[in-house]
Amino acid sequence: MFWFMQGLCFLPAFLVIWSSSTFIVSYLIALLRHDVDVIFPYISDTGATPPESCIFGLMTFVSACAGIATIYSRYKYVEKLSEETQVVKPCLNKSALYIGLISCLGMCIVATFQELTETKAHDAGALLFFVAGVSYIILQTVISYQVYPYGSSINVIRVRLFISSLATLAFFPTVICAFFVNQTKLHRHPEDKDYPYQLASAVCEWTVAFSFICYFLTYIDDFKLFTLQVKTEYEEYS
Template identity: 75%
Template structure:
């Protein structure tokens, strides 16, 4: 059996590949159509105009669905692990589940409401995604260390903690600098007063987004070890 067919590890593999392609394909199309600048546009800028907005919206929705499935599978894995070891507080596991679901909801809002048309709703969705997403990977890092040695290896635990740290460090300058940027402009000029704030926030946004995506790569070994089954019960 191929490694990506073992257990449920196809879920995080698909999520990472599909989400990465979502950002990259939308960026390339927007760049080809000259809708954005070459150097670090906002992720949302690459999906602001059709046809890339249509592709970005559809692919992001699929990413959100894959994210929900992966996050729920991780929740059930920790829940089962905790039944035998009691090393993780159940409230932490449930909190991580809800944070993960909220981040996926934020992704759907971002994909549905373009930043140039419904800016406030789009920004609210983006804020929900980033806050919930960063909080999720931080909490999952804590859960990983709590479950050691019954869960992941120590190397994987540190890898998760490192990715979470990068996301946290990039998150704060992203939020602060975004407040000083005119977000309705898709093309930037180095002479703009807000250019340095824009560049900092855009770079940090890409770092946070890909930190969140890459975090799910660390689930692959864990997801090889289990499967989920649906039991159907009915009454006559």
Template identity: 75%
Template structure:
């Protein structure tokens, strides 16, 4: 059997590839149309104007759905693992589930409300996405160590911790610097007063976003080990 057909590993594989394409395709289209600058635009800037806004919105929504499926599958895997080992508290697993779902909801808001049209709602969705997402991967790192050696290998546990640590370190300057940046401008000039805040915030945003992608990449081996089935009960 081909490796990507084993268990449910197709879920994180699809999520990683599709999310990467979402960021890159929107960026390349916006760059080709001169809607953004070459050097580190905000991710949302690449999906602010049509037609890239339509593509960005659709692809981000698909990523959010794939993210929800992956987060739920991970929750069920830990739940099943916990039936025999009792190494992870059920409440911790549920908190991780809800954090992951809220992060995906934030993605949907970001995809639906462009930053140049409905800025406040877009920013609220982005904040929900990043806060919940960073909290989710940090908590999953803790869960991975708690479940060891029944779940992931020690190397994978440390890889998740490293990725989540990078995301946490990049998250704080991203948020702080954002407050000093004019969010409605798509083109930046190095002479602008807020340029250095903008550049720091944009770089950190890309770092956090791709930290999420790298984190879900570590799920691939775990997802080879299990499948999910739906039981239908018909009542007359």
């Protein structure tokens, strides 16, 4: 049996590959069409104009759907572990689930409302995605430590701690520097007054995004250990 056929590990594997491809493909298309600069545009800049905006929106929506499936599967896995060990409080596990789903909602908003046409809605969706996404991986790191040694190995947990710490540290300059970026345009120049803030914000934004994606790589070994089944019950009415 191939590794990706074990349990549900294809879910996080697909999520990581597809989400990474979303950012990379839209960036390459925008770059080839000279719609963005080579050096660290905002992620949303790479999907601001057609045709890359169409590809970015579709692929981001698929990523959000894969994220929902992966986050829910992780929730059920932790729930199953806690049934026997009682190491994780149900409220903590549910909180991580809801926050993770909110981050996927933010992705859907980003995919639907383009940066240049609906700026406020797009920025609100991006902020929702980043805040909820970083909060989710922090909660999952806490849960991983509580579940140990029943779940992942200590090395995997340390990797999760590193990734969540990196994402948290990069999140703050992403938001703070963005407040000093006044011009909404795709091409920027070093002579622009807000260029240093835009560059710092964009670099940190890419760091947060790929940290969030890479975090799901650490789920693969866990997801090899379980499957989910749908149970259908038919009720007869008299």
